[in-house]
Amino acid sequence: MKSINTTMVENAVKIAHDIKANALLLCIDIIDEVINILDETKKDLSLIFVFREDEIISNDMKRNAQILYIPNVNLTRIGKIKLAVAKGIVLGVLKRGDKIVCLSGVPKLGYADSIFVIDVGKEFEILTSDYISDVIENVQPEVFNAVLNIACELAAQGRESRKVGTIFVIGDDEKVMQLSRQMIINPFSGYSEDKLNILNPELEETIKELSAIDGAFVIKGNGVLVTAGRHLNAALGSKDFPPGLGSRHIAAAGITSVTKAVAIVISESSGNVTIFKNGKLFVTIEKPVE
Numbered sequence: 001m002k003s004i005n006t007t008m009v010e011n012a013v014k015i016a017h018d019i020k021a022n023a024l025l026l027c028i029d030i031i032d033e034v035i036n037i038l039d040e041t042k043k044d045l046s047l048i049f050v051f052r053e054d055e056i057i058s059n060d061m062k063r064n065a066q067i068l069y070i071p072n073v074n075l076t077r078i079g080k081i082k083l084a085v086a087k088g089i090v091l092g093v094l095k096r097g098d099k100i101v102c103l104s105g106v107p108k109l110g111y112a113d114s115i116f117v118i119d120v121g122k123e124f125e126i127l128t129s130d131y132i133s134d135v136i137e138n139v140q141p142e143v144f145n146a147v148l149n150i151a152c153e154l155a156a157q158g159r160e161s162r163k164v165g166t167i168f169v170i171g172d173d174e175k176v177m178q179l180s181r182q183m184i185i186n187p188f189s190g191y192s193e194d195k196l197n198i199l200n201p202e203l204e205e206t207i208k209e210l211s212a213i214d215g216a217f218v219i220k221g222n223g224v225l226v227t228a229g230r231h232l233n234a235a236l237g238s239k240d241f242p243p244g245l246g247s248r249h250i251a252a253a254g255i256t257s258v259t260k261a262v263a264i265v266i267s268e269s270s271g272n273v274t275i276f277k278n279g280k281l282f283v284t285i286e287k288p289v290e
Contacts, residue, residue, distance in 0.1 A: 004017050008112040013041050015099040023048050027080040027104040028112045050084045066093050071149045073156035074289045077104040077114045086283045091141050124143035138260045143223040151264045154272045165268025167216035167252050172260040173226050176218050183215045183230035197223040236259045252276045
């Protein structure tokens with residue numbers, strides 16, 4: 001009798017072929033078990049494997065599929081997919097018009113249990129060629145990736161058992177600084193830029209510690225931390241904004257509506273991570289219910 005994983009992968013592949021999908025995205029921990037099925041598929045269907053950053057991946061997998069990395073935090077089934085697709089868009093792996101079949105599951109169950117079909121252009125409503133070129137022009141993809149990872153870790157784990165809420169504003173830093181004011185002494189003042197890049201893993205604990213301070217982080221498109229504890233002056237009127245989101249989200253939407261920055265918000269109340277661009281919500285990655 002076939003295993004659940006074999007059956008799920010075979011059906012995901014069949015759906016992908018039937019709807020003429022561009023890619024099959026696998027957010028599952030059992031790829032080794034079904035690699036023989038996937039080997040036959042890769043001739044006419046792009047494969048995207050999603051792995052946690054701490055997982056060891058064989059060179060054969062790297063050669064035969066695109067790899068997207070997500071942080072090693074607890075995520076819902078759809079949360080994994082949203083995070084992977086958001087990264088895939090910014091890294092250029094996915095584009096507007098792509099239709100992808102996604103296979104996901106919960107690691108502790110040991111098997112895949114969910115198949116989703118995502119039309120990238122419809123699910124990610126503000127996805128346009130302008131958005132992508134804007135991000136690539138103003139924010140290096142690896143910087144976006146690093147900030148999103150830190151945000152997801154803070155949302156999932158908090159800081160010293162406390163919930164965290166904060167904003168990361170990335171890119172167009174000169175204009176962002178003009179449209180904001182300092183609430184505390186700048187903790188990054190006086191350091192050289194080469195010591196302040198968010199791609200430096202030694203800074204991660206400092207960033208997480210400062211996340212407890214009110215206000216936003218401002219980060220250059222190349223990853224250099226400009227300041228923390230910044231009050232963002234630009235805000236959208238309530239009539240222009242989806243209901244149910246708080247002041248941090250309004251501030252993030254506002255600053256991205258008048259600059260070329262991207263903003264990533266952690267909600268202190270819900271633990272959700274939301275990305276804004278051009279004053280609009282790009283995607284929300286929900287925190288799992290405990």
